Amino acid sequence: DTGVSQDPRHKITKRGQNVTFRCDPISEHNRLYWYRQTLGQGPEFLTYFQNEAQLEKSRLLSDRFSAERPKGSFSTLEIQRTEQGDSAMYLCASSLGQGTYEQYFGPGTRLTVT
């Protein structure tokens, strides 16, 4: 399978714990995006990378959230001191570039904070 992959697919954690999610984009894609989706809503942009550079962060991304893409390949999204409001589906997408290139989504990581 050469699509976008995410790990884990599901994560249940207790409030206050830290969690880390991984995304592996399609291999030739240099752009990688993170989105968050809650029930009944469309995905909301969190941040994106062009190769290893993080070019934009949404104001939704509080200081408890951090994302990295150290070698311009896979990316990690860490949430520190999780809160119940962080419960959501975290989606990763990748594209060849900006503008005329569509974004392809991974299966998502569903986070439940208890």
Added chain:
Amino acid sequence: EDKVVQSPLSLVVHEGDTVTLNCSYEVTNFRSLLWYKQEKKAPTFLFMLTSSGIEKKSGRLSSILDKKELSSILNITATQTGDSAIYLCAVEGAQKLVFGQGTRLTINP
């Protein structure tokens, strides 16, 4: 602030019917409009519409972009139960996609 609005939010039809889903947007530096289909998993790409490609068709699905009205429609003809899903419209403005809330389409046999 960039905004994408879809209508209706929910639609129930019988198998074989034709449906039209709507998407309107207010986005600075418009680059493209995309339609995705989402079942119980991540969105899957359907179409991308740009200033140079305002009409797309694939099988029973087709989409048109109206740049003057800042809107798009997604048509599905001869619907099947497998078309039941949430259909998401997204617009690429300043470097990122802004999604609408989605239209939940249910096709009854």
